[in-house]
Amino acid sequence: MIDFTLTPEQEALRSLAAEFAQKEVTPRAKEADETGVFPMDVAQKAWELGLIGYRIPKEYGGLGLGSIEDCLVAEELCSACMGIHATLNITNLAMEPILVAGSEDQKKKWLGPLTEKLMFAAYCVTEPAAGSDVAGIQTTARKKGNSYAVSGTKRFITGGSLASYYVVFAYTDKAQRHKGMTAFIIPRDSKGVTVGKKEPMMGQRASDTREITFEEVEVPAANRLGDEGQAFKIAMAAFDRTRPGVAAGAVGIARAALEHSTRYAKERKAFGQSIAEFQAIQFMLADMAMQTEAARLLTYKSAWLIDHGQRNSKLASMAKAFASDVAMKAAVDAVQILGGVGYSREYPVEKLMRDAKVTQIYEGTSQIQRLVIARHVIQEIG
Ligand SMILES: Cc1cc2nc3c(=O)[nH]c(=O)nc-3n(C[C@H](O)[C@H](O)[C@H](O)COP(=O)(O)OP(=O)(O)OC[C@H]3O[C@@H](n4cnc5c(N)ncnc54)[C@H](O)[C@@H]3O)c2cc1C
Numbered sequence: 001m002i003d004f005t006l007t008p009e010q011e012a013l014r015s016l017a018a019e020f021a022q023k024e025v026t027p028r029a030k031e032a033d034e035t036g037v038f039p040m041d042v043a044q045k046a047w048e049l050g051l052i053g054y055r056i057p058k059e060y061g062g063l064g065l066g067s068i069e070d071c072l073v074a075e076e077l078c079s080a081c082m083g084i085h086a087t088l089n090i091t092n093l094a095m096e097p098i099l100v101a102g103s104e105d106q107k108k109k110w111l112g113p114l115t116e117k118l119m120f121a122a123y124c125v126t127e128p129a130a131g132s133d134v135a136g137i138q139t140t141a142r143k144k145g146n147s148y149a150v151s152g153t154k155r156f157i158t159g160g161s162l163a164s165y166y167v168v169f170a171y172t173d174k175a176q177r178h179k180g181m182t183a184f185i186i187p188r189d190s191k192g193v194t195v196g197k198k199e200p201m202m203g204q205r206a207s208d209t210r211e212i213t214f215e216e217v218e219v220p221a222a223n224r225l226g227d228e229g230q231a232f233k234i235a236m237a238a239f240d241r242t243r244p245g246v247a248a249g250a251v252g253i254a255r256a257a258l259e260h261s262t263r264y265a266k267e268r269k270a271f272g273q274s275i276a277e278f279q280a281i282q283f284m285l286a287d288m289a290m291q292t293e294a295a296r297l298l299t300y301k302s303a304w305l306i307d308h309g310q311r312n313s314k315l316a317s318m319a320k321a322f323a324s325d326v327a328m329k330a331a332v333d334a335v336q337i338l339g340g341v342g343y344s345r346e347y348p349v350e351k352l353m354r355d356a357k358v359t360q361i362y363e364g365t366s367q368i369q370r371l372v373i374a375r376h377v378i379q380e381i382g
Pocket residue numbers: 122123124125126129130131132133155156157158159201204209358361362363364365366367368371
């Protein structure tokens with residue numbers, strides 16, 4: 001009934017991602033973090049190897065890989081640099097609403113080109129006045145004949161300046177609250193789209209995070225995803241499918257924290273012995289190893305459910321909340337184990353700590369994940 005082994009194809013993908021992470025991402029991570037410049041040449045190589053957009057179904061020219069495969073790639077790449085991975089991965093988030101609600105024509109038109117050359121798409125929900133409270137967005141889409149006029153400002157949009165198109169959530173009927181929200185695909189070169197400056201972030205600094213403004217942007221009705229009023233449901237369904245990947249990225253950070261701190265603890269001497277011989281250090285390493293393994297298993301289960309066509313909302317929230325808390329604690333403990341050099345920018349663990357923090361914030365904060373989990377638990381237990 002239970003099998004924890006990867007298929008040969010999954011193992012080959014994991015090894016490919018691990019090798020790419022080690023050879024192409026790790027050597028660029030420090031520089032990209034310091035300059036805040038996303039390395040497009042790394043993205044080009046990742047795309048050529050099939051490490052971007054691999055979830056696009058085969059009928060639209062993609063590899064049609066599943067959620068488990070997404071987790072394998074995310075763990076490997078995030079163990080090398082979460083900032084670089086965030087932008088490499090953004091198309092995965094943006095394309096989910098198209099997979100969930102797009103018509104055949106829309107899937108062909110918008111997913112097909114992503115398999116022909118390196119291109120990005122971005123996902124635009126968050127606004128200056130609304131993040132967790134998705135129903136609080138202000139962006140509107142006013143019907144004008146056979147098109148819509150979209151106006152509003154989206155904030156913290158990953159891949160904002162690189163995307164060829166945006167999947168944008170807007171109100172077609174504000175009075176209906178979340179039942180009046182509609183999703184649209186908006187090409188970046190549409191008149192009235194403005195890409196703002198890069199946000200100066202604490203971590204994940206290589207990633208391209210921008211404000212995007214839409215000012216009376218004319219969007220054909222053919223670019224509407226699903227019917228009017230369906231966007232809230234679409235957004236939630238998309239999150240169920242992307243949260244396992246975010247959780248896997250957090251597992252990658254926790255694993256990197258464990259590996260860096262274990263190697264350091266074995267080498268560093270204090271009071272005449274290696275610090276790995278102190279039980280205080282051993283217990284931190286043991287907790288990191290135990291929690292990383294538990295986070296990975298929860299993550300795989302949330303992904304497995306998706307791959308087997310089952311609802312995973314509760315598990316996806318559990319995996320995302322648990323793995324991001326584990327990543328944060330592991331990174332903080334890794335800094336502790338390295339002592340002063342852990343706090344130095346010359347060593348990689350302070351970056352892990354800055355990068356880990358965002359996993360507790362984006363794609364639903366840890367508080368929002370707990371609200372989702374609690375809602376399920378209260379409903380399920382009589
Ligand atoms: C690096 C980065 C990249 C991002 N990329 C994207 C992207 O590509 N596309 C996109 O649309 N968005 C993106 N975001 C936005 C991200 O999803 C939001 O920041 C996140 O959902 C939280 O929203 P907020 O920042 O408005 O915080 P708020 O919603 O204002 O929350 C502030 C605090 O209040 C808490 N809180 C809010 N409501 C409740 C509640 N009901 N119960 C308990 N506590 C609550 C939150 O947990 C949090 O601690 C990105 C953010 C970052 C930092």
